[in-house]
Amino acid sequence: MEPVPDTPRTPKAAQTRAAILATALRLFREDGYDRTTMRAVAKEAGVSLGSAYYYFASKEHLVQAFYDELLTEHQAAVEEVLARESGFAARLQGSLEAWLAVAAPHHAFAAQFFRNAADPASPLSPFSAESAPARDGSIALMRRLLDGSDAKVSRALQAQLPDLLWLLQMGVVLFWVYDASDDQRRTRTLVRGLVPLVDRLVRMSRLPVLRGVVDDVLALVASLRT
Amino acid sequence: MEPVPDTPRTPKAAQTRAAILATALRLFREDGYDRTTMRAVAKEAGVSLGSAYYYFASKEHLVQAFYDELLTEHQAAVEEVLARESGFAARLQGSLEAWLAVAAPHHAFAAQFFRNAADPASPLSPFSAESAPARDGSIALMRRLLDGSDAKVSRALQAQLPDLLWLLQMGVVLFWVYDASDDQRRTRTLVRGLVPLVDRLVRMSRLPVLRGVVDDVLALVASLRT
DNA sequence: CCAAGGTTTTGAACGTGTTCAAGAAAGGAT
């Protein structure tokens, strides 16, 4: 049942695995996801078709590796933002724009394989069990973004806000994927408008008029988490 | 360039087309989308594989017909709700729950072909040009839901709210697709919690404290619509 | 050095969505 070792047994195998992965990512970028065939990946990497499948259970698994790379790059970029900015809005904006900057070169490619990520049954789905580590990492980053900022929120909201901010980010990514404008201009417009809005809402969350609404939102989120 | 007529030229052809579609939908429901092959559809419908492709350009196009059916059924159900209820919250809740009721029998199937709808390049995408008629119809329904209700909102918000409500519905559908709980219990929890919240926010939208926020939201939406 | 057992590699084969050239059927127009 496991002809696909996560960690190759020998250095040579690791090298082969890396070659396949590198070739795949290059071809994905050059020709797009759909037009890149597993046969082409194998041939260019100098291995047989069977070998490619020995190391990667499916074409999707090849993409997972790419996705992980992207996430790592984004997190590094966010670290810089967090070190530089202390305002909540500036940090949030920096984080979202960092994602756009990191992902921009791959927009066409991303849109092509997004269909796979959207499949609830796919391990690439942001809600899947396999994505849990990446998801938790991103949420943890959002928590640091919030906690290290000047935002003042109630204890209850502070606990849940990182999750909501992660959801916001997923929404932005969704918008980005569908964004066909030049250089994803519309997504940047969205971010520039969304951040001040969220900032304002967070600040207002402690106003008496809004306390009830905020409590209801938090209660709803909590009831869905079971 | 057009071997796929939208309207068959002869009654016999229309009958063949209908038979293929009916067979496909039945098999989709019985065996799931992925496990239903075009060869099986053709065989069960008593035609050749080529014929199936003469009437439907792709497997996805067969799904489009199913989707249209679902939408029609939903709109009929909403009509009843609008005739019965006058409160904004009751109408919104009725509309969302009508969707859940109509779609429930097809949840497993829907989740399987959702990946296709998520592809920005697919005609099945809710944002695609091909979906424009269906989308406009749904938004128009939301407008009637709002205008015929007891909700009092500013002129500016009234103009944009139907679009936002449609977006809300898309969000609920997204949640529903990912909802693996028995009978999609979690989605129903979401709807029951979301509706009062939206209702409250809409009512509060005219409060002086929130005027600024509402204006910003509307301005953002407007700036993205270009 | 050999044998045994694990690891890696291979390419043929399968099932699938889709295409296409060729032909059959069905109407006209003359």
Place this chain on the structure above:
DNA sequence: ATCCTTTCTTGAACACGTTCAAAACCTTGG
């Protein structure tokens, strides 16, 4: 009636993702 055009039908063929049994290649204990 006879051709011509358009509409419909067919099944073979293609390209792709994926599987699998067999072989080749280690590594290690004796």
